[in-house]
Amino acid sequence: xxxxxxxxxxxxxxxxxxxxxxxxxxxxxxxxxxxxxxxxxxxxxxxxxxxxxxxxxxxxxxxxxxxxxxxxxxxxxxxxxxxxxxxxxxxxxxxxxxxxxxxxxxxxxxxxxxxxxxxxxxxxxxxxxxxxxx
Numbered sequence: 821x822x823x824x825x826x827x828x829x830x831x832x833x834x835x836x837x838x839x840x841x842x843x844x845x846x847x848x849x850x851x852x853x854x855x856x857x858x859x860x861x862x863x864x865x866x867x868x869x870x871x872x873x874x875x876x877x878x879x880x881x882x883x884x885x886x887x888x889x890x891x892x893x894x895x896x897x898x899x900x901x902x903x904x905x906x907x908x909x910x911x912x913x914x915x916x917x918x919x920x921x922x923x924x925x926x927x928x929x930x931x932x933x934x935x936x937x938x939x940x941x942x943x944x945x946x947x948x949x950x951x952x953x954x
Contacts, residue, residue, distance in 0.1 A: 827905035830919050832893045832926065852876040868946055875939050882932045889925055897922070 852872065855861040861869050896918070900907035908919050915923075 827909050830897060830908050830915070830923060832897050849876045849880045871943060875943055878936055878939065882929075882936055885932065886929060889929055892922060
């Protein structure tokens with residue numbers, strides 16, 4: 821509950837400019853899977869190969885989590901915004917549990933993005949170092 825009985829509509833993330841195409845994550849993973857199945861990935865040092873595989877696995881997982889989060893936002897949050905802040909709170913004045921969980925998932929998603937960005941930066945640096953040796 822906000823101070824003195826004031827209530828606010830819950831905050832949510834929507835990445836319209838950065839919207840995931842439903843095929844983007846699977847195609848990135850498919851590219852990696854093709855490199856593995858063709859034997860091309862064997863040309864990469866084992867530790868880097870393992871880290872690349874982990875990154876693509878996490879990329880798909882984060883994409884799937886965002887997709888579920890976004891579906892809930894579109895199905896439950898956006899329609900309630902028409903009714904105003906009271907639609908998100910129970911009679912006791914506290915945020916309804918389903919929206920508390922939604923906000924917790926939002927925090928997890930933000931942490932996942934930060935972690936994935938760090939992994940991507942590290943992998944890029946390592947791959948560029950290999951490329952510069954050639």
